[in-house]
Amino acid sequence: xxxxxxxxxxxxxxxxxxxxxxxxxxxxxxxxxxxxxxxxxxxxxxxxxxxxxxxxxxxxxxxxxxxxxxxxxxxxxxxxxxxxxxxxxxxxxxxxxxxxxxxxxxxxxxxxxxxxxxxxxxxxxxxxxxxxxxxxxxxxx
Amino acid sequence: xxxxxxxxxxxxxxxxxxxxxxxxxxxxxxxxxxxxxxxxxxxxxxxxxxxxxxxxxxxxxxxxxxxxxxxxxxxxxxxxxxxxxxxxxxxxxxxxxxxxxxxxxxxxxxxxxxxxxxxxxxxxxxxxxxxxxxxxxxxxx
Amino acid sequence: xxxxxxxxxxxxxxxxxxxxxxxxxxxxxxxxxxxxxxxxxxxxxxxxxxxxxxxxxxxxxxxxxxxxxxxxxxxxxxxxxxxxxxxxxxxxxxxxxxxxxxxxxxxxxxxxxxxxxxxxxxxxxxxxxxxxxxxxxxxxx
Amino acid sequence: xxxxxxxxxxxxxxxxxxxxxxxxxxxxxxxxxxxxxxxxxxxxxxxxxxxxxxxxxxxxxxxxxxxxxxxxxxxxxxxxxxxxxxxxxxxxxxxxxxxxxxxxxxxxxxxxxxxxxxxxxxxxxxxxxxxxxxxxxxxxx
Numbered sequence: 001x002x003x004x005x006x007x008x009x010x011x012x013x014x015x016x017x018x019x020x021x022x023x024x025x026x027x028x029x030x031x032x033x034x035x036x037x038x039x040x041x042x043x044x045x046x047x048x049x050x051x052x053x054x055x056x057x058x059x060x061x062x063x064x065x066x067x068x069x070x071x072x073x074x075x076x077x078x079x080x081x082x083x084x085x086x087x088x089x090x091x092x093x094x095x096x097x098x099x100x101x102x103x104x105x106x107x108x109x110x111x112x113x114x115x116x117x118x119x120x121x122x123x124x125x126x127x128x129x130x131x132x133x134x135x136x137x138x139x140x141x
Numbered sequence: 142x143x144x145x146x147x148x149x150x151x152x153x154x155x156x157x158x159x160x161x162x163x164x165x166x167x168x169x170x171x172x173x174x175x176x177x178x179x180x181x182x183x184x185x186x187x188x189x190x191x192x193x194x195x196x197x198x199x200x201x202x203x204x205x206x207x208x209x210x211x212x213x214x215x216x217x218x219x220x221x222x223x224x225x226x227x228x229x230x231x232x233x234x235x236x237x238x239x240x241x242x243x244x245x246x247x248x249x250x251x252x253x254x255x256x257x258x259x260x261x262x263x264x265x266x267x268x269x270x271x272x273x274x275x276x277x278x279x280x281x282x
Numbered sequence: 283x284x285x286x287x288x289x290x291x292x293x294x295x296x297x298x299x300x301x302x303x304x305x306x307x308x309x310x311x312x313x314x315x316x317x318x319x320x321x322x323x324x325x326x327x328x329x330x331x332x333x334x335x336x337x338x339x340x341x342x343x344x345x346x347x348x349x350x351x352x353x354x355x356x357x358x359x360x361x362x363x364x365x366x367x368x369x370x371x372x373x374x375x376x377x378x379x380x381x382x383x384x385x386x387x388x389x390x391x392x393x394x395x396x397x398x399x400x401x402x403x404x405x406x407x408x409x410x411x412x413x414x415x416x417x418x419x420x421x422x423x
Numbered sequence: 424x425x426x427x428x429x430x431x432x433x434x435x436x437x438x439x440x441x442x443x444x445x446x447x448x449x450x451x452x453x454x455x456x457x458x459x460x461x462x463x464x465x466x467x468x469x470x471x472x473x474x475x476x477x478x479x480x481x482x483x484x485x486x487x488x489x490x491x492x493x494x495x496x497x498x499x500x501x502x503x504x505x506x507x508x509x510x511x512x513x514x515x516x517x518x519x520x521x522x523x524x525x526x527x528x529x530x531x532x533x534x535x536x537x538x539x540x541x542x543x544x545x546x547x548x549x550x551x552x553x554x555x556x557x558x559x560x561x562x563x564x
Contacts, residue, residue: 020187021196024165046161049209051280055162056221057205061198068190068197080197081392082364082413084225084507086535086552088528104547105511109391110363110415112509114537114550124527127537129509129550131364133392133415139192222533223505223554225366227394227411229387245406246370250532251504251556253368255396255409265386268396270368270409272505274533274556302469303478306447328443331491333562337444338503339487343480350472350479362479366507421474 005033012037012069015139022065025058027099029069035103035113037070043095054091063115063128066101071111071132077139078111078132085128096120099128109134146174153178153210156280163206166199168240170210176244176254178210184236195232204256204269207242211254212273218280219252219273226269237261240269250275287315294319294351297421304347307340309381311351317385317395319352325377336373345397345410348383352395353414359421360393360414367410378402381410391416428456435460435492438562445488448481450522452492458526458536460493466518477514486538486551489524494534494555500562501534501555508551519543522551532557 009032016022016029025047031038041062049055063085071078091097101115115128150173157163157170166188172179182203190196204226212219232238242256256269291314298304298311307329313320323344331337345367353360373379383397397410432455439445439452448470454461464485472478486508494501514520524538538551 015191018191019189019196021190021198024187046165048160049162050156050159051213051218051220055160055202055205056209056224057162057198057202060201060205060224061196064196064198064201072192077192079192080228081394082225082227082366082411082509083197083201084223084364084366084552086223086505086527086554087221088535089530104509104550107512112363112511112547112550124535127527127535127552129364129507129552131413131509222535223368223507223552225411225505225507227364227386227413229394230389245368245409248371253370253406253409253504265394268386268394268411270366270411270505272368272554297473300473301471301478303472303480306469328447330442331444332438332441333495333500333502337442337484337487338491338506339444339480339484342483342487342506343478346478346480346483354474359474361474362510364507364509365479365483366505368505369503 008032008034008073012073015069015072025061027062027065034073035070036101037066038098038100039066040096040098043091043093043097045093056087059117059126060085062097062099063117063126066099066115067113067130070101070103070113075138076135077137078134081131081133083128083130085126087126088124091119091125097125149173149175149214153214156210156213166202168203168206175214176211177242178207179239179241180207181237181239184232184234184238186234189234197228200258200267201226203238203240204258204267207240207256208254208271211242211244212252216279218276218278222272222274224269224271226267228267229265232260232266238266290314290316290355294355297351297354307343309344309347316355317352318383319348320380320382321348322378322380325373325375325379327375338369341399341408342367344379344381345399345408348381348397349395349412352383352385353393357420358417359419360416363413363415365410365412367408369408370406373401373407379407431455431457431496435496438492438495448484450485450488457496458493459524460489461521461523462489463519463521466514466516466520468516479510482540482549483508485520485522486540486549489522489538490536490553493524493526493536498561499558500560501557504554504556506551506553508549510549511547514542514548520548
């Protein structure tokens with residue numbers, strides 16, 4: 001993998017190790033490059049809501065994590081300010097879900113990141129878009 | 142409390158007992174009536190993200206749970222289809238956050254629920270709006 | 283009205299006079315103060331969509347204008363970065379609709395503004411939330 | 424073009440002829456198939472906001488129209504219930520903007536449609552996602 005991808009991957013793995021919520025979800029980084037991140041996780045019993053399907057908060061959290069990593073992949077702190085999610089099809093225990101974040105735009109102070117969540121058969125599970133405020137602060141080591 | 146509120150409270154407590162994600166958050170029901178729910182939780186170390194503030198997924202999940210309970214409080218299953226969240230101010234370990242969901246509109250098939258998250262000093266932490274598709278199915282006992 | 287409100291009103295009236303889209307909508311400022319704006323308009327035949335109700339784009343545009351004025355009321359340019367709208371109940375020709383924007387939070391660089399659109403009988407028509415990036419540039423005179 | 428596309432195109436052209444707001448925008452259908460629509464328009468002086476860039480309401484309206492046509496392309500009335508938009512880069516007078524709506528999911532009662540707006544040089548201008556409630560009513564002829 002190119003130096004840029006390898007560096008990004010190492011930096012983002014480092015960030016997720018500081019994130020207990022990501023560990024609770026069981027999400028892992030499948031791919032990372034500047035502005036682009038793919039995560040996946042296996043949906044477990046404790047991710048279900050009271051109607052017996054995967055909690056919207058779990059789906060949002062996976063997308064939000066991919067968004068957070070993609071927008072923080074350039075080395076300075078980016079803070080989420082607004083996000084939305086459309087829930088497209090239900091997810092059950094044992095499904096593997098994949099979140100792919102890309103960078104639609106990035107200026108000095110603002111960035112926009114669409115995230116698509118799909119499941120193992122390719123079905124779209126949710127569509128998310130997140131916007132960050134970009135700061136000049138670098139991540140603490 | 143009026144019969145209607147007492148019944149709603151019992152039904153929603155019952156629903157949340159089936160929801161392991163809500164238990165992981167540590168959210169409790171402070172108030173429940175048809176179409177209106179208030180939840181609160183104490184933010185813990187494991188709710189932090191890699192930038193040291195409360196994870197956006199945790200805030201969304203609290204709001205989404207209040208939204209889910211308010212929209213399911215009428216006795217039939219309502220399914221979240223679209224939601225959004227604006228993050229207004231950061232939250233740290235030890236903060237108590239409160240989510241208040243109300244019903245802006247409800248027709249036979251669609252309902253809209255704004256949720257405001259605030260913290261102990263009254264500051265607005267996040268604004269959420271969720272839309273459900275309302276079905277005719279009753280909740281399993 | 284207090285000096286602050288009078289000044290804000292004058293500044294925002296000045297801004298809307300530069301905005302041909304607002305004139306096409308027929309929206310007028312009912313109230314303006316720092317961070318808070320109320321607009322109203324009468325829905326006309328040309329605002330209808332192909333299904334015979336008021337176009338979602340018209341409702342969004344009214345809310346977006348209230349949001350734009352409220353967030354630009356502090357004297358420096360604020361740029362909308364993300365917004366969402368939930369459509370709660372239909373609007374027809376002859377209805378008067380009112381958009382009320384308030385300021386949920388404002389920091390040096392980011393501001394969040396919920397807007398509620400209602401109609402003459404008080405029914406909620408739409409809920410909107412908009413987020414701006416705040417710059418240091420002052421509005422050109 | 425296949426029969427299905429030709430029929431869809433004719434039906435959607437018919438719908439837009441009933442839509443005075445679309446005519447005011449100056450939007451035309453470049454492509455239409457079941458669940459997929461591409462519109463374009465040229466940005467004019469009267470589409471500007473008070474800060475001198477294209478009004479967010481104009482961008483939203485173009486995306487909302489593509490969303491409305493794509494979701495109503497199957498022959499029954501679909502009603503928008505929730506939408507969001509992230510504004511990615513500014514647009515000026517003379518720019519040609521293109522909105523492409525696709526169908527991410529469609530069930531008996533709910534459909535989700537992402538729309539990307541780009542300009543003539545391919546830059547992403549805005550990302551929109553809209554959700555409809557699908558009814559059984561057919562469009563009046």
